Amino acid sequence: MASRRSLEVLAALLLGLTLANTAGAKVYCCEDADGRRQCGDVLPQACYGRSYREMGPQGTIKRQIAAPLSADEISRRNAAERQRQDDEARHAQQRRFDQALLETYPSVDDLDRRRDREVADIQRAIDEARKRDKELRSKRLRFEKDAELFKGRDLPRDLAANLRSIDSELASHNRTIEERTRALEATRARFEADRARYLELSSAAAKR
Template identity: 45%
Template sequence: MGSLRVESFPLRPGAGLLLVAVLLGGEAAAQPPATRSIYCCDVGGQPICGDILPAACYGRAYRELSPSGVVRRTVPAPLTADELSRRAELERQRRAEEAERQRQQRLDQALLETYRSLDDLERRRDRELRDVERTLEALREREAALVERQRALIQDATRTDKSDVAASLERDIRTLDSEIVAQRGVLEAKTRERAAVLERFAEDRRRYLELTAEDGGMPSSR
């Protein structure tokens, strides 16, 4: 016997399953009760049912019922293009957040492995700052020496009456101008480096305290 379709036929509330059972009576004798299903969806507030999914139910949420009316499963309506787009965006955000969580976890582990204690962190900070300060002091001394040498040349240039000597001094003064500018650029870069060292160790210290507080205390010395 071919499959009987009951579709696109609005039913009064409460009459849907009864009519389906009557119309499918012949089918009931030919199919094992455990395998038979009725498919229903709601169209305009009315149930539309059939022994296969009615055409009116395409693109809609529908229910699969047993002949006795027990809902075996509920199938949601297919997602719209906007819903698919939103779901893809949420998944992208979830993956980005997970990647950031894993990145932070690796950074935290490296931080705890780098410093044995808070005192160890502060000793390393002070040592690195001392190295930067020594370099800064040497750069300042070099700058001061260049400026002093240029001042002396300028004074010599104002005292000489010989044009060839004055021209030579002028070239030396311009050369020193370039050296002083370059030296000040190096000095500024090293000053920024010092600020970066302070900022990095301040952040490391803050995060180290957070992690060790979460662990209930300071990590043991290695």
């Protein structure tokens, strides 16, 4: 059995070399599904969908052609390419950010002063909103005392309107306070991250 297989391989090789020795001829060879060598001056049917070699004169390999990718391999290749592009985009964005950070702040002290100004502006807005909220709640208490005089009866139209208006304004101020409090926390976190990155970039530049 081994002898027969050896003869088949030898015959295929001799065929490939014979075809290759033809002036300017190209020969295409591959191993078929059973591991047997298949060669021809046109791509043998058994080589379709498989890797093959393009042979030149004297049996030299001119090209090695890989087998076509499977659908799963194509999907993995495309996913890897998208990941590579995403990584490149992130790195480019980080480089732009780093450059802008260094150009914006001549020193870390300048960054700290900018942080303190922005934090103070937001805190001032929160304090003003809270002050107004306190005024509105005091005003509502007066309306509530007036409303107690009409317990069990319909409130006068203007008193009911005043209560609805003040409740609406209180709700609006409550949303404003919540939003500005979140903005304050985000601003502090952003400057903390920027400061750490600034120090990291400055330290790296000093070592160069």
